[in-house]
Amino acid sequence: MTSFDETVAAAARARQNSLTKPPGSLGRLEELAVFLAGWQGRERPRLDRAQAVVFAGNHGIVAQGVNPFPAEVTALMVQNFRAGGAAINQLCAVAGAELTVVPLKLETPTGDFTQGPAMTPDEVDEAMQAGAEAVDPEADILLLGEMGIGNSTVAAALAAATFDGWVEDWVGPGTGATSEVMERKIRAVTAGLVRHKPADTRATLAAFGGREQAAICGAILRARELRIPVILDGFICTAAAAVLTRDDPEALAHCLIGHESVEPGHHRLIAVLGMRPVLSLDMRLGEGSGAAVALMVLKGAVACHNGMATFAEAGIG
Numbered sequence: 300m301t302s303f304d305e306t307v308a309a310a311a312r313a314r315q316n317s318l319t320k321p322p323g324s325l326g327r328l329e330e331l332a333v334f335l336a337g338w339q340g341r342e343r344p345r346l347d348r349a350q351a352v353v354f355a356g357n358h359g360i361v362a363q364g365v366n367p368f369p370a371e372v373t374a375l376m377v378q379n380f381r382a383g384g385a386a387i388n389q390l391c392a393v394a395g396a397e398l399t400v401v402p403l404k405l406e407t408p409t410g411d412f413t414q415g416p417a418m419t420p421d422e423v424d425e426a427m428q429a430g431a432e433a434v435d436p437e438a439d440i441l442l443l444g445e446m447g448i449g450n451s452t453v454a455a456a457l458a459a460a461t462f463d464g465w466v467e468d469w470v471g472p473g474t475g476a477t478s479e480v481m482e483r484k485i486r487a488v489t490a491g492l493v494r495h496k497p498a499d500t501r502a503t504l505a506a507f508g509g510r511e512q513a514a515i516c517g518a519i520l521r522a523r524e525l526r527i528p529v530i531l532d533g534f535i536c537t538a539a540a541a542v543l544t545r546d547d548p549e550a551l552a553h554c555l556i557g558h559e560s561v562e563p564g565h566h567r568l569i570a571v572l573g574m575r576p577v578l579s580l581d582m583r584l585g586e587g588s589g590a591a592v593a594l595m596v597l598k599g600a601v602a603c604h605n606g607m608a609t610f611a612e613a614g615i616g
Contacts, residue, residue: 444587
């Protein structure tokens with residue numbers, strides 16, 4: 300597995316310290332530029348080719364009444380993405396990212412994890428492979444998002460299975476659950492955790508699903524092979540990615556969390572992962588929207604890193 304290039308990162312830090320500004324005065328923008336440099340293996344990183352991928356899947360857990368919307372909405376939103384009518388389309392246009400939408404067997408929802416496994420091991424592998432194949436090998440950065448009615452319940456189950464804690468701490472309102480729906484979500488996740496005791500990444504994905512979460516994992520692993528830094532979106536995307544740490548605690552070292560969602564479990568997930576979101580804007584939409592906004596900040600960081608004059612070039616000092 301590829302690793303952070305410390306030599307390149309040191310050169311990038313040295314460049315930052317030679318630019319026409321007090322050292323550290325651009326704060327986190329400097330850190331982000333060095334992060335990108337070390338993972339891309341370039342002293343001057345680039346973000347000319349940004350790819351955003353939204354994976355979509357359907358979930359058998361909706362049979363437990365955990366979402367106020369029917370599963371058919373997933374396919375309708377995929378159509379909206381492809382027609383250019385969603386928030387992610389507008390944000391990608393502004394941020395300069397190419398959007399790829401990958402629906403994953405929407406006509407065949409995963410199993411209801413309160414009754415049995417959500418997926419077979421083969422289905423997990425198939426979804427992970429689909430995620431890996433969606434990654435553009437020429438991309439400079441990869442933005443990941445998801446769409447799937449019921450997948451905030453899946454995310455809560457994945458987070459609870461990976462990091463333990465009270466179920467109530469991981470379950471949130473998602474698309475706007477009423478108190479009654481929230482109670483059903485808590486019951487469903489609790490029942491799933493009683494039924495399933497997975498010990499590794501693939502077993503956890505098989506137990507709780509869904510296909511889009513497994514695809515996110517596959518895309519992250521492929522991006523690591525290709526030295527492509529990744530921007531994760533909110534709670535659902537981060538919960539999916541975090542399952543990879545069951546096999547490798549450093550699996551997300553090349554990833555940034557684009558924003559801190561107001562979904563309650565995301566704050567806890569960020570804390571246990573020890574990661575720092577790029578932004579906190581009270582967003583909770585999903586579909587990669589927070590990752591796309593974070594890309595704009597990263598582009599600012601790279602522009603300053605690459606374009607500013609050094610003190611020597613400016614004849615100062």
